[in-house]
Amino acid sequence: MDEPLSGIENANAASIIVDDISVSYRTKRYAPADESKSGGAVGALRRRTSGGRQTTNEALRGVSFVGYRGDSIGVIGRNGSGKSTLMQVLAGLTKPSKGGVYAASEPILLGVNAALISSLSGAQNVRLGCLAMGMKESEIDRKYSQIVEMSGLEDEINYPMNSYSSGMSSRLRFAIAAAVDPEILLIDEALNTGDAQFKARSKQRMDEIRQQAGTVFLVSHSLSTIKANCNRCIWLDKGDFIMDGDTETVTKEYRNFVWRMTEGSKEYGQKIRAELMQSRPPLKTVIVDRGWRSAKGPR
Numbered sequence: 257m258d259e260p261l262s263g264i265e266n267a268n269a270a271s272i273i274v275d276d277i278s279v280s281y282r283t284k285r286y287a288p289a290d291e292s293k294s295g296g297a298v299g300a301l302r303r304r305t306s307g308g309r310q311t312t313n314e315a316l317r318g319v320s321f322v323g324y325r326g327d328s329i330g331v332i333g334r335n336g337s338g339k340s341t342l343m344q345v346l347a348g349l350t351k352p353s354k355g356g357v358y359a360a361s362e363p364i365l366l367g368v369n370a371a372l373i374s375s376l377s378g379a380q381n382v383r384l385g386c387l388a389m390g391m392k393e394s395e396i397d398r399k400y401s402q403i404v405e406m407s408g409l410e411d412e413i414n415y416p417m418n419s420y421s422s423g424m425s426s427r428l429r430f431a432i433a434a435a436v437d438p439e440i441l442l443i444d445e446a447l448n449t450g451d452a453q454f455k456a457r458s459k460q461r462m463d464e465i466r467q468q469a470g471t472v473f474l475v476s477h478s479l480s481t482i483k484a485n486c487n488r489c490i491w492l493d494k495g496d497f498i499m500d501g502d503t504e505t506v507t508k509e510y511r512n513f514v515w516r517m518t519e520g521s522k523e524y525g526q527k528i529r530a531e532l533m534q535s536r537p538p539l540k541t542v543i544v545d546r547g548w549r550s551a552k553g554p555r
C-alpha cells in the first residue's frame with residue numbers, strides 16, 4: 257500500500273481508486289408460500305416468517321475504476337444493480353468482501369453523514385448537521401444563510417423537520433452536506449426530489465465542487481439528470497460493471513439495452529450487455545501512494 261501509484265494514467269489527478277471490489281450480502285431465502293397446506297394463508301405466512309435458508313446475494317462483482325479530480329460521475333443501472341451498494345462502499349459504510357477503495361480524502365455520502373433529528377426545527381438541524389460533519393460554530397455562522405438559501409426552505413426553516421415532506425427533508429440534507437466543501441461528494445438519488453429551482457441550485461453547487469478539482473458521484477434513475485450534471489457515466493447491471501465512458505455514449509447504450517429488455521428481444525439485450533462488458537478495457541491493479549486512506553472497511 258505504501259508504494260507510488262502505478263498502473264493508471266495520470267495518477268496525480270486521481271481522487272479515488274476502486275480496485276476490483278465485490279460485495280456479498282448474507283440474507284435469508286424463504287420457501288415459496290404454499291397456501292394449500294394446513295392453516296391456509298395465515299399458516300403459509302407463519303411458515304414464511306420462520307426459518308428460511310441463508311444465501312449469499314452478490315451485489316457487486318469485480319468493480320474497478322479510477323475517479324479523477326474534476327469528474328462528475330453518473331451511476332446508472334436498473335433496480336438492484338448495485339448503485340447504492342457502490343456508494344456505501346465508497347463512503348466506507350459497507351465492507352467489500354473483496355478488493356479495496358482508496359481515496360485522497362474522505363468521501364461524503366449525502367444524507368447519511370448528516371444525522372438529523374426530526375423533532376428539531378430545520379434551523380436547529382442545520383447547526384446539528386454541520387457540527388456532526390466537524391464544522392466549527394464560526395464556520396456554521398458564516399455558512400448558515402447560504403445553506404438555508406440552497407435548501408430553498410427560507411419560509412419553513414423554523415418548523416420542525418417532521419412537518420417537512422420527504423422532498424423538503426432531502427433538500428435540507430443536500431444543502432447541509434454540500435456546505436462542507438467535500439473533495440469527494442456521493443449523491444444517491446437526492447436530486448430527484450427537488451423542484452426546478454432546487455435542481456438548478458444543486459447543479460451549481462456540484463459544478464463548484466468540480467471546479468475546485470473535486471469529484472462528484474451521482475446515482476440517479478433519471479437519465480436527463482445524469483446528462484445535465486455528469487461528464488462521465490458508469491453503468492452497473494445485476495452487480496456487473498457494464499460500461500464506463502462519456503455520459504452521452506453510456507446513456508445511449510443503456511437506453512438501448514433497457515428498450516431491448518422491455519420492448520424488444522431480451523436475448524439481443526443480453527448479447528449487447530455481454531459485448532459491452534467484454535470490450536471494457538481491463539484496469540490494471542493499482543498501488544496506492546503514501547497518505548492515501550484505504551476505505552476497505554467501515555469506520
Ligand SMILES: Nc1ncnc2c1ncn2[C@@H]1O[C@H](COP(=O)(O)OP(=O)(O)OP(=O)(O)O)[C@@H](O)[C@H]1O
Nearest residue numbers: 281282283313315334335336337338339340341342
Ligand atoms: N442489506 C442487504 N441485505 C441483502 N441484500 C441486499 C442488501 N442491500 C442490498 N441488497 C441486494 O443487493 C443488490 C444491489 O442492491 P442496491 O440497493 O445496491 O441496488 P440499486 O442499484 O441501488 O437499486 P435501486 O435502483 O433499486 O435503488 C440487490 O440485489 C439487493 O437486493
